[in-house]
Amino acid sequence: MKRRRIIKVKDKTFAISISERAIKSQIRHVAERINRDYEGKEPIFLAVLNGSFIFAADLLREIDVPCEISFIKLSSYVGTNTTGKVREVIGLNIDITGRPVIIVEDIIDTGLTMAHMLETLKQQNPESINICTLLLKPSKLKVDLDIRYCCNQIPDDFVVGYGLDYDGFGRNTKDIYTLI
Numbered sequence: 422m423k424r425r426r427i428i429k430v431k432d433k434t435f436a437i438s439i440s441e442r443a444i445k446s447q448i449r450h451v452a453e454r455i456n457r458d459y460e461g462k463e464p465i466f467l468a469v470l471n472g473s474f475i476f477a478a479d480l481l482r483e484i485d486v487p488c489e490i491s492f493i494k495l496s497s498y499v500g501t502n503t504t505g506k507v508r509e510v511i512g513l514n515i516d517i518t519g520r521p522v523i524i525v526e527d528i529i530d531t532g533l534t535m536a537h538m539l540e541t542l543k544q545q546n547p548e549s550i551n552i553c554t555l556l557l558k559p560s561k562l563k564v565d566l567d568i569r570y571c572c573n574q575i576p577d578d579f580v581v582g583y584g585l586d587y588d589g590f591g592r593n594t595k596d597i598y599t600l601i
Contacts, residue, residue: 428598430581430591435598439573444555444583444597445479447572451553452483454570455523463487464521465547467513469538470494471592472527475584476555476572480525491515495534517547526554527584529568530561530577539566556580556597575599 426437468477470492553570560577579600581591
């Protein structure tokens, strides 16, 4: 099946920017680093819903160390813009005390959502917390974050696909598309 170079999601048009092949190659590379870094440990992967579910699934299939996964849902977006305010929708349902935690996020732009989550998680006394993101917009960061695992750095563009959405739509593509 041939991939479409241009797609329409609701009222917006997007062009392919990162292919499925490139995404999966970067995920394998990041997973190899995590496997080395966490050898002999049992990390908890904490996937941020909804956007990271595809990334988290593909990442975990590449992880060889014993691990667990749990999910949390936070939101700071309305349409194509961040609100700057984080609201927790679904809370953590696993004990992370004394455990290494890897947060799995689809995209980090301002970093405000991640900073909020880090503060919340630190209160539960994990052994360590590291961040693993599919996409990072370094030019948009408003807070200082130590992002240990990053698959792709992108410009300040709005993207959909591979789990990322525009008003709930567009998550189901195998590639990542940029708003044109």
